[in-house]
Amino acid sequence: MNKTIFYNNHSFKNISNFLKLILSWFLSTDHKKIGIMYFISGFTFGIIGFIYSTLIRIELFKPGPQLLSGATNYYHTIITMHGLIMIFFMIMPVLIGAYGNLIIPLQLGTSNLAFPRINNFWFWLLPASFFCLLFASGTFVSGGAASGWTLYPPLSATQPGVPVDFLIIALHLNDISSILNWINMVVTIINYRSVPILKLQMYTITILVTSLLIIVAMPVLAAWITMLLLDRRLGTSFFDPSGGGDPVLFQHLFWFFGHPEIYILILPGFGIISEIVSHWAGKPLFGKNSMIASVCSMV
Numbered sequence: 001m002n003k004t005i006f007y008n009n010h011s012f013k014n015i016s017n018f019l020k021l022i023l024s025w026f027l028s029t030d031h032k033k034i035g036i037m038y039f040i041s042g043f044t045f046g047i048i049g050f051i052y053s054t055l056i057r058i059e060l061f062k063p064g065p066q067l068l069s070g071a072t073n074y075y076h077t078i079i080t081m082h083g084l085i086m087i088f089f090m091i092m093p094v095l096i097g098a099y100g101n102l103i104i105p106l107q108l109g110t111s112n113l114a115f116p117r118i119n120n121f122w123f124w125l126l127p128a129s130f131f132c133l134l135f136a137s138g139t140f141v142s143g144g145a146a147s148g149w150t151l152y153p154p155l156s157a158t159q160p161g162v163p164v165d166f167l168i169i170a171l172h173l174n175d176i177s178s179i180l181n182w183i184n185m186v187v188t189i190i191n192y193r194s195v196p197i198l199k200l201q202m203y204t205i206t207i208l209v210t211s212l213l214i215i216v217a218m219p220v221l222a223a224w225i226t227m228l229l230l231d232r233r234l235g236t237s238f239f240d241p242s243g244g245g246d247p248v249l250f251q252h253l254f255w256f257f258g259h260p261e262i263y264i265l266i267l268p269g270f271g272i273i274s275e276i277v278s279h280w281a282g283k284p285l286f287g288k289n290s291m292i293a294s295v296c297s298m299v
Helices: 002-026 031-059 072-108 116-136 163-192 202-233 247-281 288-297
Strands: none
Touching: 031 072, 031 116, 072 116, 072 163, 072 202, 072 247, 116 163, 163 202, 202 247, 202 288, 247 288
């Protein structure tokens, strides 16, 4: 009887310790743990995006229907999901969220980011956003968002069902997470730096410029997907010519966001490569001021 009680207590302690471990990560405000969670989620989503790209390549391997047996709607859904996952759920979380959380406080010599509790909250907006994206992919509802990742109307405005609506909600959650996260980065870099901005490490400077681009570009993304949702569900005509709207307006708004997005994706990579080359060469970065000027001129 005593042995049974001992084993039961031991099992209970193991379960209790395991739950404490999970909660210590789930509720963590440590920038290193949050950075690792960004890495794990980003690479997990990246694997899913890679699977989608593999399906695209199999389908295009030779003429005629292949894997999808001529299901063009689902093929377009795969293209939509692949593009959105790789941009918003893999590249940005890894290059900016993961590396930013891990490296920025170390390069600034501070113990954490400016808003550690909110930092945890807006990380968890990322899995919530991806869950909505699963609805848009047709995983839990019939059909899928076959509008392409750019969501150009009239295709996206007239597609029936709720997948496109879930896609818009997913982008909204991702947009909120991105804006708040990069505000955190800007506030941390501006307030916690101990040297002039030009003396900061190259990765920190590229993150600062990238964060400013995100703060400018992401609200435009929120604007045009909201206008698209209103066209779909409330009968407005922002992009519907029959009601006085203009589909070209959508293209202008999209590229007001899309052009800065190109630099948002590549600038952190420039910073990482610069740090790696400088470290392994054992020399300070050559032409750093010129690189900073070129990075800023991309804005």
